[in-house]
Amino acid sequence: xxxxxxxxxxxxxxxxxxxxxxxxxxxxxxxxxxxxxxxxxxxxxxxxxxxxxxxxxxxxxxxxxxxxxxxxxxxxxxxxxxxxxxxxxxxx
Amino acid sequence: xxxxxxxxxxxxxxxxxxxxxxxxxxxxxxxxxxxxxxxxxxxxxxxxxxxxxxxxxxxxxxxxxxxxxxxxxxxxxxxxxxxxxxxxxxx
Numbered sequence: 595x596x597x598x599x600x601x602x603x604x605x606x607x608x609x610x611x612x613x614x615x616x617x618x619x620x621x622x623x624x625x626x627x628x629x630x631x632x633x634x635x636x637x638x639x640x641x642x643x644x645x646x647x648x649x650x651x652x653x654x655x656x657x658x659x660x661x662x663x664x665x666x667x668x669x670x671x672x673x674x675x676x677x678x679x680x681x682x683x684x685x686x
Numbered sequence: 687x688x689x690x691x692x693x694x695x696x697x698x699x700x701x702x703x704x705x706x707x708x709x710x711x712x713x714x715x716x717x718x719x720x721x722x723x724x725x726x727x728x729x730x731x732x733x734x735x736x737x738x739x740x741x742x743x744x745x746x747x748x749x750x751x752x753x754x755x756x757x758x759x760x761x762x763x764x765x766x767x768x769x770x771x772x773x774x775x776x777x
Contacts, residue, residue, distance in 0.1 A: 597689070598768060601735055604777045609701065609727050618720050619705065620712035627711055634704035638697050685696040 597639050606632035642686045649674045689732045698725035734775075742767040 597605075610628040613619045621627035652674050653660070653667065660670060679686060689697075702721040705711045713720060745767045746753055746760060753760050 597732075597735065600772055600777060604772075604775070605728065605731055608731055609724055612727050613720065613723060616723065618713075618715040618723055620714055622710065627705075630705060630708055630711070631701055634701045635697060638693075638700045685692050686690075 599636075602635050602639060603632055606635055641682075641684050645675060645678045645682065645684060645686075648678055688736055691729075694725055694728050694732060697728055698722070738768065738771040738775075741771060 607628045610619075610621070610624060610631050614621060614624060614627070619627070649671055653670060656670075660667065678684075698721045701724050702717055705720075706713065706717065715723075742764055746755075746763050749763075753763065
């Protein structure tokens, strides 16, 4: 999932400022609070990219075998990715 | 790309859980109320992001010649037009 980095920063600042304005949270340093929110969001938005990387790493370990068996990279990638999503209990 | 409701819900949990780990953030309201507010804000802002994305894609598709999505040229144009949309928001 591709949400541009700058937009994640914008989301984090807006969420933080609105929570503070509505007196739902308090923070002495608003920028530091926004950075915490940004970290959380960036981590969650990055889940699919990390799973894709993990799937590619697994596939590259079995490249030779797959070629021998004539297996489809695309199909294998989808299956491994689905397994990893289940394993990590990820929400894509 | 549209962010699913499930993903927005997950984001709201992750944000609140992360803030709860830091003592420099005071939770004035209860955790779930904060989470629901985060979700509401994200729904609105991510809908705005969808519109920006659609506008950028429309600009690329309106080019005189066809540019394939995923090509380097498409990526460069997407970034350029996306930056223009961000500027309109004052980001």
